[in-house]
Amino acid sequence: MAGMTLTEKILARHAGKPSVQPGDNIWVDVDILMTHDVCGPGTIGVFHQNFGRDAKVWDRDKVVIIPDHYIFTADTMANRNVDVLRSFVAEQKLPHFYDVGTDRYKGVCHIALPEEGHTRPGEILLGTDSHTCTAGAFGEFATGIGNTDAGFVLGTGKTWLKVPPTLRFVFKGELPPYLMAKDLILAVIGDIGCDGATYQAMEFDGDGVFCLGIEERMTLCNMAIEAGGKNGIIRADKKTVDFVKSRDKSGKPFVVEQSDADARFAREWVYDVTKLKPVVAKPHSPDNRAYVDELKGSAIDRAYIGSCTGGKMTDFRAAARLLKGHTVKVDTFVVPATSEVARQLRTERVDGGPTLEEVFLSAGAKMGEPSCAACLGGPSDTFGRLNTPLKCISTTNRNFPGRMGHKQAEVFLASPLTVAASALTGTITDPREFLA
Secondary structure, eight states: OOBOOHHHHHHHHHHTOSOOOTTOEEEEEOSEEEEOTTTHHHHHHHHHHHHOTTOOOSOGGGEEEOOOSSSSOOOHHHHHHHHHHHHHHHHHTOSEEOOTTSTTOOBOHHHHHHHTTOOOTTOEEEESSGGGGGGGGGTSEEEEOOHHHHHHHHHHSEEEEEOOOEEEEEEESOOOTTOOHHHHHHHHHHHHOTTTTTTOEEEEESHHHHTSOHHHHHHHHHGGGGGTOSEEEOOOOHHHHHHHHHHOSSOOOOOOOOOOTTBOOSEEEEEEGGGOOOEEEOTTOTTOEEEGGGSTTOBOSEEEEESTTTOSHHHHHHHHHHHTTOOOSSEEEEEOSBHHHHHHHHHOBSTTSSBHHHHHHHTTOEEOOSSSGGGGTOSOGGGTOBOSSOEEEESSSOOOTTTTBOTTOEEEEOOHHHHHHHHHHTBOOOGGGTOO
């Protein structure tokens, strides 16, 4: 019998089977279920409808609820979504609720999950958001599900799924200082297309991956969904284990899995990172790839640094390298993903000098509150929303029409380095022009 991939091994263990193979339909036990203010009310409605108004969730400690999308708005229906979450949390006495307006407020769910210790190698994490695959960076099977499936998981702790085949992406070589994980994943999506990994696991491997920090690995796995992937995943190494142990308040044991030497991959791509150039995804799709030198000099109206792919400390440190001592030429918005990141921006200093926040403000950037903000078009221009047909270069993960606001706006996706370089010139710019 052939060996199994990392994804297959995790699913087999959670199904109580010695082995599985692509195409198998299996029931698996779930370790963590996350929902937020967009899909939470629907998930709760499905749960009540199927298990009764007085039913209790399968395991209070395994349910995580994080409002992050509709939190800074005056819209009464959006506010009602958060009220529904609050009522359910009180009714069920759920301990892992990170409510807006409290000292427990976090921000973007995908970054909050690891910060609060809810991501562990070898586990199954499901969430009612397509970018739940971010958590695959911790060597676990993480994927997004719909309200109906989530409502069932709330009551049973189980879900039914089909084992996906695995695609393997190997990055060889040492990553140059002008490249980031965003460049790597945009290169992949440009090669295989937005449907190139439909219902397939995307496993990332090679020296070019394991030289990355945890936050950069999260960016890689986050955008697996932009290629149609069922999940993105990276085997856990010492960096992963050290991070998890530093955050895991539960102290739960976890299992570090890796693909067998004779595992069968549906297909494999190999990249030499030393030969890659900074990548940009042109409007209006993440697979509309161009290399930055092909777009050099293209005018932009706005730069945006934030979201689950671009609002982490690694992203802001990279941007600050270029912005320190300079002034932006276009409106530039800096939005931390979580409240923890926001606090670090106010305290972490650059080369013993100004804090990261001071660097951004001195450069003329505008700071937003921790949240999804303009990544999904809201809630207002103070968060970077594109209310008019502007051209924006952004660290976000999607550039579909209307994604950041106006349907005729044009969004170019790029790494924090490329976005920062472009903010300084007012045109799409290669970060190598500013790196010594």
